[in-house]
Amino acid sequence: MSQQSITPELRQWVAEQIRVGHLPEAVIEAMVQAGWKEDLAASALDGALQARRGQAPTSAALAAGPAGGMVGTGVRMPGLDLAQSPRRVDAGDRWVDVIAALGLPRVVLLGGLLSAEECDALVEAARPRMARSLTVETRTGGEELNPDRTSHGMFFNRGEGELVTRIEQRIAHLLRWPVENGEGMQVLQYRPGAEYKPHYDYFDPVEPGTPTIVKRGGQRVATLLMYLNEPTRGGGTTFPDVGLEVAPVRGNAVFFSYDRPHPATRTLHGGAPVIEGEKWVATKWLREREFV
Numbered sequence: 001m002s003q004q005s006i007t008p009e010l011r012q013w014v015a016e017q018i019r020v021g022h023l024p025e026a027v028i029e030a031m032v033q034a035g036w037k038e039d040l041a042a043s044a045l046d047g048a049l050q051a052r053r054g055q056a057p058t059s060a061a062l063a064a065g066p067a068g069g070m071v072g073t074g075v076r077m078p079g080l081d082l083a084q085s086p087r088r089v090d091a092g093d094r095w096v097d098v099i100a101a102l103g104l105p106r107v108v109l110l111g112g113l114l115s116a117e118e119c120d121a122l123v124e125a126a127r128p129r130m131a132r133s134l135t136v137e138t139r140t141g142g143e144e145l146n147p148d149r150t151s152h153g154m155f156f157n158r159g160e161g162e163l164v165t166r167i168e169q170r171i172a173h174l175l176r177w178p179v180e181n182g183e184g185m186q187v188l189q190y191r192p193g194a195e196y197k198p199h200y201d202y203f204d205p206v207e208p209g210t211p212t213i214v215k216r217g218g219q220r221v222a223t224l225l226m227y228l229n230e231p232t233r234g235g236g237t238t239f240p241d242v243g244l245e246v247a248p249v250r251g252n253a254v255f256f257s258y259d260r261p262h263p264a265t266r267t268l269h270g271g272a273p274v275i276e277g278e279k280w281v282a283t284k285w286l287r288e289r290e291f292v
């Protein structure tokens with residue numbers, strides 16, 4: 001098997017394994033045992049999982065409250081239980097306000113996720129570790145400086161210290177998604193003029209580096225962006241497909257999810273340039289499976 005490719009038979013076999021309930025890791029392991037390269041096994045698996053998600057749910061189905069629990073297509077997704085339009089949602093050690101929700105893209109604005117003290121403590125813990133932001137380079141799977149992203153940033157390890165652990169547990173409770181499926185929390189600092197041009201957070205399936213990246217926990221399926229301070233002007237989070245701009249308010253957060261790595265999710269978003277003051281945010285990306 002020198003020139004391996006994903007045949008229809010392989011695709012069908014993978015889909016069947018997933019359908020009968022085998023864990024994705026076990027399916028990859030079985031393919032590797034049978035002589036398939038791990039990269040190829042991972043992309044065959046992702047193809048099968050994507051196919052299972054089927055077409056993008058209709059906006060009506062999404063508006064009915066798909067995020068959290070089962071999506072219309074039957075794949076579990078992170079999200080809040082908003083079925084009865086609650087004013088506040090229990091996040092374990094704190095109640096969080098639901099400010100607004102949108103069906104497509106799936107976006108939920110949250111108030112009071114973090115206390116002012118927690119925001120300040122995160123900024124101070126991150127400050128000495130800030131460096132010019134890199135983005136994951138999907139062509140190679142490595143990291144590189146990106147001119148579209150002029151913020152500075154750092155990553156906490158998952159479970160790094162009491163504060164980070166507490167916030168991660170709160171997020172897991174709120175979004176009903178295992179702590180283990182989360183990447184380490186990222187903190188970004190934008191000075192005046194800095195921005196993050198519109199982009200998708202999922203890894204583009206057509207890029208050759210993506211199979212390597214998604215070996216660690218599968219695709220990204222959701223983002224939680226937490227505002228740690230308030231720039232005086234500018235610095236909103238924009239969703240250009242729907243003309244939405246979220247104001248950065250300290251302690252608030254914007255959640256959005258994407259049940260497949262496709263622009264049909266309408267999750268194109270960016271950090272608008274800061275005009276006056278500084279902007280600090282923390283980002284939590286959620287993966288399909290355990291992120292190791």
Ligand SMILES: O=C(O)CCC(=O)C(=O)O
Nearest residue numbers: 196236237270271281283
């Ligand atoms: O700073 C923002 O508002 C957006 C940040 C973002 O899109 C990201 O960290 O992926």
Ligand SMILES: [Fe+2]
Nearest residue numbers: 199200201269
């Ligand atoms: Fe983003």
